[in-house]
Amino acid sequence: MKNTIKVERAKKNWTQADLATHIGISRQAVNSIETGKFVPSTVLALRMATAFECTVEMLFQLEDNN
């Protein structure tokens, strides 16, 4: 699963810590999700999408091997 969290963060000029504060998780967790090491739950994905004012599909996309 790939994601565009870094791009969306850049649009808002947010650091990982800023995003972490907005969605109520730790900075390490944001880093882990952003780098694709951890796939978030639906609730967390929706919280991220709300924070970025976009859809979950815009943030997360399936790859060919998924």
Added chain:
Amino acid sequence: METTIKKTGKRTIITAAIWGATYLPVLYLLKHGGLDKQASVLLSVVPIITFIIFIYSYIKQMGALDEVKQRIQFEAVVISFALALLLMMVLCLFDVAGLLSYDYFGFAFLELYFMGFYFVGYFIAKQKYIA
């Protein structure tokens, strides 16, 4: 959220320290105190209670963690459980074969091994998600 995690984390460390502070003296007293059986049983209850409080605090802390940290804890426990089972299987086989030395594999040692397994599991899981 970070404040809640820090608070519960601190509470878990304090309860773990209290458990250690009760467990080690009780262990010493049971071994060298020359207590009768009734007193020994009563004394043994003290670290059991402090351990239950510690575990309750630990489980409560798990609920306050975010998804990634919960996954790390979950995998740490899974890895440590698998290693503990492996150790028990090896000890069982050695015991049946009459090769087991209780100098290194008594209950007190097993406790230390199990704790070590948790930290091994925690290290592996942390490397996987938070490098």
